[in-house]
Amino acid sequence: MQQIARSVAMAFNTLPRPHRVMLGSLTVVTLAVAVWRPFVYHPDGSGGTPSVIRNIELDKSELRSLLPEASEPIDQSSPEPQDDLPPDEIDQDVPSEAGTHDYVVSSGDTLSSILNQYDIDMADISALVKADKDLRALQVGQQLSWTLTDEGDLKRLTWQLNRRETRTYDRSGNGFKASTEVQKGEWSNQVLRGQLNGSFVASAQAAGLSRNEINAVIKSLQWQLDFRKLHKGDRFSVLMSREMLDGKRQQSQLAGVRLETGGKSYYAIRAEDGKFYDRSGAGLARGFMRFPTVKQYRVSSNFNLRRLNPVTGRIAPHRGVDFAMPIGTPVLAVGDGEVVVAKNGGAAGNYVAVRHGRQYMTRYMHLKKLLVKPGQKVKRGDRLALSGNTGRSTGPHLHFEIWINNQAVNPLTAKLPRMEGLTGKDRRDFLAQVREVVPQLSLNK
Known part of the structure; x- marks a missing residue:
């Protein structure tokens, strides 16, 4: 045995230095892999060697999360965004439903591309399509909303096909159960005008807008105005399309809004694609960059x-x-x-x-x-x-x-706001709509 070991050592010493370094490194790595196994343990209470309770086999993705390149501890916790926001009367007066998200379908969107950015499981997306194959053919301007469980799983999806028809998909076992609601009320346009006397929310409520309608107004003008910095005496006019059934309001849709502050009027008018534009058809959203650095890093x-x-x-x-x-x-x-x-x-x-x-x-x-x-x-x-x-x-x-x-x-796949405007026939149709809507948004009765 000693003679074999001596022969191996002599052969090793005759190798060029780079080869010796490479062979030695491979030997060390092989021995490390052979003896390393993760395990969970607890002290046995006697001060002796801890006893192994169970072995855990890790796949490659889990192993990667423990390596230095992962750079984020596996149990990393970060502040909740609600903790970041300073007190805001608008958020308090017009709260969003917890765990619910709304999305207006844009050109090129599919059910999968929309829900994937929110990390909704592909199995749930497939189950939705199985429940209703029509979900494969979403149309621009339609609205989706969904509710998640505390664990982040999809609980309910609502698809508003048009102003009359809404389909709802509720989780049932491993799949989803579909139901359809068709409204048969009468739609009519109403103009609601008001003047700021206190907060915008209180003033809008005094003018006859519901909380959901106020939230729609705020979102439509969010890129142009800071609603916390409006002044007493500022005026607004809202064109709301409302559905009435048996004398009761069922649902509504914001068609256009005008708000005057500091001697300047700001407009947001809804187009057929469900988004809001100014009077010339220019988009109101501010464009986002995809990455927060000059160049993209690994x-x-x-x-x-x-x-x-x-x-x-x-x-x-x-x-x-x-x-x-x-x-x-x-x-x-x-x-x-x-x-x-x-x-x-x-x-x-x-x-x-x-x-x-x-x-x-x-x-x-x-x-x-x-x-x-x-x-x-x-x-x-x-x-x-x-x-x-x-x-x-x-x-x-x-x-x-x-x-x-x-x-x-997901920052890498999320659909971010971008500077965009209407062109071609879409813009011509929109401008024709503007000529009808703007006169109705007069600030004087």
Whole structure:
């Protein structure tokens, strides 16, 4: 045996140095893999060697989450977006239903592309289509809304095909049960006018608008106005299409709104695609950048609301995307907005939260240095901070999140607002509609 070992050693020593280094490294790695096995243990109480309770086999995806490149601890927790928002009377007076999201179908959308960005399981999407094959043919301007369980699973989906027909899909076992509601009321247009005397919400309610109608008005003008900074005496006019059945209001749809403040009038008019435009057909939304840096960096940990801790077996959601980047890389605002948080957030390290309009929020974590302050207005591309490795982080990276209506979405696939306008026949049809709507939005009765 000794002679064999001596022969192997002599042969090894005769190899070129690069070959010896490579062979030695491979030997060490092979031995490490052979002896390493993850396990769960607890002390046996006697001060001796801990006893093994059960072995856990990890697949490649789970193993990756434990490696340094993952850069985000598996049990990482971050502040909830509700904690980031300062007290706001509009949010308090017109609350959004928790766990519910609304979406207007755009050109090129499919049921899968819409729900995937919210990390809704493909099995649920397939089950929906199985319940109603018509969901494969969504039309521009139709509206979807859905409700999630506390665990993030799809509970109910509502599809508004048009002003009369709505289909609802409720979870039933492993599938969904479909039901259809057809309204047969009479639709008519109503103009509601008012003047600010206190908050906008109170003034709009005094003018005869419901909470849902007020919320629609706020969303339509969210990119043009800060409703918290309106003044007493500001005037507004709202064109609302309402359905009446047996003398009771059933549902309504905002057709157009005009709000005058500081001597200037702001308009939002609904087009056939369900979106709002100004009087010339230009889009009102502010465009977003896809990435919060000048160049795109490697993704070290993906968005995953169902990420499992391989040891505890519990869900530890990863609500954003991690980009591996050198410390000190400039971090940019992806869209126009207002800084609502710029502080140290414990596990999140130094972080910044920016509110865009009233539906969108972006968050940037583990920063080295903050360059903005709460309350500061920022434009798309402005520097917010320098990237770092603060908080609970296992490597230099930027953790980036996008929230829509207080729900985390995948930053790499989310449909973000963009500067857009109507063209061709769509614009001509819209301008004809404007000529009918604008005169009805007169501020004087």
